[in-house]
Amino acid sequence: MQAAFLRDAIAEQNLFDAFPVCLRMGMAFTLEERQQLNIHGLLPPCFLGQDAQVYTILKNFERLTCDLDRYMLLMSLQDRNEKLFYKVLASDIEKFMPIVYTPTVGLACQQYGLAFRRPRGLFISIHDRGHIATMLKSWPESVIKAIVVTDGERILGLGDLGCYGMGIPVGKLALYTACGGVKPHECLPVMLDVGTDNEELLKDPLYIGLRHKRIRGQAYDDLLDEFMEAVTARYGMNCLIQFEDFANANAFRLLHKYRNKYCTFNDDIQGTASVAVAGLLAALRITKNKLSDHTVLFQGAGEAALGIANLILMAMEKEGLSKDAAIKRIWLVDSKGLVVKGRASLTHEKQRFAHEHGEMKNLEEIVRDIKPSVLIGVAAIGGAFTTQILQDMAALNKHPIIFALSNPTSKAECTAEQCYKYTEGRGIFASGSPFNPVTLPSGKTLYPGQGNNSYVFPGVALGVISCGMRHIDENVFLTTAEVIAQQVTDENLQEGRLYPPLVTIQDVSLKIAVRIAEEAYRNNTASTYPQPKDLEAFIRSQVYSTDYNSFVADSYTWPEEAMKVKL
Numbered sequence: 001m002q003a004a005f006l007r008d009a010i011a012e013q014n015l016f017d018a019f020p021v022c023l024r025m026g027m028a029f030t031l032e033e034r035q036q037l038n039i040h041g042l043l044p045p046c047f048l049g050q051d052a053q054v055y056t057i058l059k060n061f062e063r064l065t066c067d068l069d070r071y072m073l074l075m076s077l078q079d080r081n082e083k084l085f086y087k088v089l090a091s092d093i094e095k096f097m098p099i100v101y102t103p104t105v106g107l108a109c110q111q112y113g114l115a116f117r118r119p120r121g122l123f124i125s126i127h128d129r130g131h132i133a134t135m136l137k138s139w140p141e142s143v144i145k146a147i148v149v150t151d152g153e154r155i156l157g158l159g160d161l162g163c164y165g166m167g168i169p170v171g172k173l174a175l176y177t178a179c180g181g182v183k184p185h186e187c188l189p190v191m192l193d194v195g196t197d198n199e200e201l202l203k204d205p206l207y208i209g210l211r212h213k214r215i216r217g218q219a220y221d222d223l224l225d226e227f228m229e230a231v232t233a234r235y236g237m238n239c240l241i242q243f244e245d246f247a248n249a250n251a252f253r254l255l256h257k258y259r260n261k262y263c264t265f266n267d268d269i270q271g272t273a274s275v276a277v278a279g280l281l282a283a284l285r286i287t288k289n290k291l292s293d294h295t296v297l298f299q300g301a302g303e304a305a306l307g308i309a310n311l312i313l314m315a316m317e318k319e320g321l322s323k324d325a326a327i328k329r330i331w332l333v334d335s336k337g338l339v340v341k342g343r344a345s346l347t348h349e350k351q352r353f354a355h356e357h358g359e360m361k362n363l364e365e366i367v368r369d370i371k372p373s374v375l376i377g378v379a380a381i382g383g384a385f386t387t388q389i390l391q392d393m394a395a396l397n398k399h400p401i402i403f404a405l406s407n408p409t410s411k412a413e414c415t416a417e418q419c420y421k422y423t424e425g426r427g428i429f430a431s432g433s434p435f436n437p438v439t440l441p442s443g444k445t446l447y448p449g450q451g452n453n454s455y456v457f458p459g460v461a462l463g464v465i466s467c468g469m470r471h472i473d474e475n476v477f478l479t480t481a482e483v484i485a486q487q488v489t490d491e492n493l494q495e496g497r498l499y500p501p502l503v504t505i506q507d508v509s510l511k512i513a514v515r516i517a518e519e520a521y522r523n524n525t526a527s528t529y530p531q532p533k534d535l536e537a538f539i540r541s542q543v544y545s546t547d548y549n550s551f552v553a554d555s556y557t558w559p560e561e562a563m564k565v566k567l
Contacts, residue, residue, distance in 0.1 A: 026080075028049060036553055053084050057084070067104045074100055075117070078174070086544070097502060098434050101175055102432065102433055103434075105171040106407070109165060110161065112164035113204070126192075132223075137234070144235045148188075149189075149242070149244065150169055150245045151165070152165025152209075156407045162195070162201050170189045178458075179458035180461055194210070197214050228262055239263060240461055240464050243267070245268060259473075263464065267457050268304055269303045270311075270472075272303075273310065274453075275499075276376065278455065278456075279498040285488075287399050287428070292319045294374050297332075297370050297372035297375050300381075301333065301379075313326050314478050316329065335379075337362075368392055381406070393423060399428050416431060425441075431450055432452070449499045452502075456480055456481075460480055462509055462513035463520075463539070469516075469525055484500070484512070
């Protein structure tokens with residue numbers, strides 16, 4: 001946007017807020033910029049560089065004691081100075097990620113009606129059918145390369161939050177930029193509001209969504225079909241559409257329906273699978289064997305569990321195990337107990353991993369019977385991994401692998417401290433939400449690995465967008481898992497980390513993006529041609545910069561004789 005246009009707009013409106021959020025710099029405007037843009041006098045006579053501004057935000061952040069207040073501080077910053085917001089996140093991603101995403105974003109979603117300040121995405125309701133193409137034109141940016149969409153029915157482990165689920169796409173796309181460098185103005189959060197079955201929200205006078213039960217069936221499917229068609233018609237077939245926090249019944253169905261027609265993936269199924277398998281691949285360097293040597297038991301059989309199970313199956317096959325032999329090493333437990341053949345009402349996805357075995361319900365008894373070496377919790381049942389289960393896992397294995405992946409923290413199957421304590425420090429632990437370091441009786445301090453999907457989706461998005469992939473297959477997520485595991489150092493493993501330190505997440509995302517692009521060009525699934533000679537340099541050139549723009553008008557002189565008129 002040209003400085004003259006901004007100057008005229010601000011002079012006409014007499015409002016500092018006339019600046020688009022992506023161009024605001026606060027007190028970082030130079031004196032010359034303030035004068036040329038006609039904003040001199042609207043700011044204090046102080047000139048703060050971006051580093052000083054980051055310091056100011058950090059001081060304000062640290063004086064707050066409530067994480068929800070800290071979330072509101074950061075969201076307020078995002079609303080008024082986008083580049084500074086991402087500069088702050090990048091300054092200490094390990095500190096800020098739990099605030100802008102899990103677990104604090106769950107609290108924010110529950111209070112989203114009170115937290116809502118300004119539009120950060122599109123709200124499309126079931127009553128807008130037939131007009132979605134028009135609604136997309138309401139969004140000010142015409143070039144959109146990534147969309148995160150939810151219908152709010154299964155927000156984290158919190159259930160149906162309806163329209164309040166918009167906090168998830170907003171937070172997810174903030175991490176697209178902070179961790180992957182995807183340009184924020186090319187991202188669009190979308191909430192598909194079809195109602196809610198949450199009685200508390202329906203009775204809440206402050207609820208901001210549709211006040212009726214969820215619309216299902218053909219009307220729901222028609223809305224989704226129209227949305228997908230409208231998005232690709234406006235933004236192109238390469239526009240990445242990430243499905244987020246849909247209920248199990250719709251998540252698998254919509255993934256199978258759209259995956260070969262659009263550029264889309266489901267993070268709860270495929271992203272969770274990728275980060276979990278990355279942790280398992282890293283853990284193999286401790287157990288000193290192959291993935292196909294392990295027996296895996298899942299507490300949970302929803303979209304996360306099945307996504308992980310299917311990717312483990314792919315990884316075992318890649319190691320040389322047959323599909324049938326690999327399936328025999330993977331067991332599921334759902335709300336009705338062990339998933340076995342002959343049990344009534346098994347979904348198609350669960351049937352693949354149903355075994356010939358007697359029915360069992362109690363998880364402690366199942367662990368003793370199946371004797372797993374890997375125990376993965378994804379059922380959002382807090383405390384499901386009891387003391388007895390952890391002790392049994394330690395008795396069965398020299399290094400039991402225990403992943404408590406449910407979010408938020410209150411839904412974790414066990415804490416890091418419980419895992420290390422009851423496995424005598426031998427357990428290999430990862431969680432979905434962050435846990436503090438744990439000091440063992442020996443004096444050794446372990447830093448629990450957080451199996452956060454943020455290791456996956458930013459790099460996947462950057463790679464897919466950069467090379468123009470039209471469809472995203474499962475190999476993308478196995479490749480991503482392998483890249484993440486390769487970034488874990490021996491020192492990380494000795495400290496208990498199964499994932500690279502979060503401080504390196506931008507580098508990890510870049511490596512993921514490069515590998516995805518390399519394989520896309522090798523497999524002829526890329527559409528950005530000609531193929532760049534240096535893929536890494538090309539992808540780096542696509543990455544968002546948090547540096548401020550200059551708004552000083554381009555000024556130069558001509559030769560004096562060229563400006564003289566001879567009479």
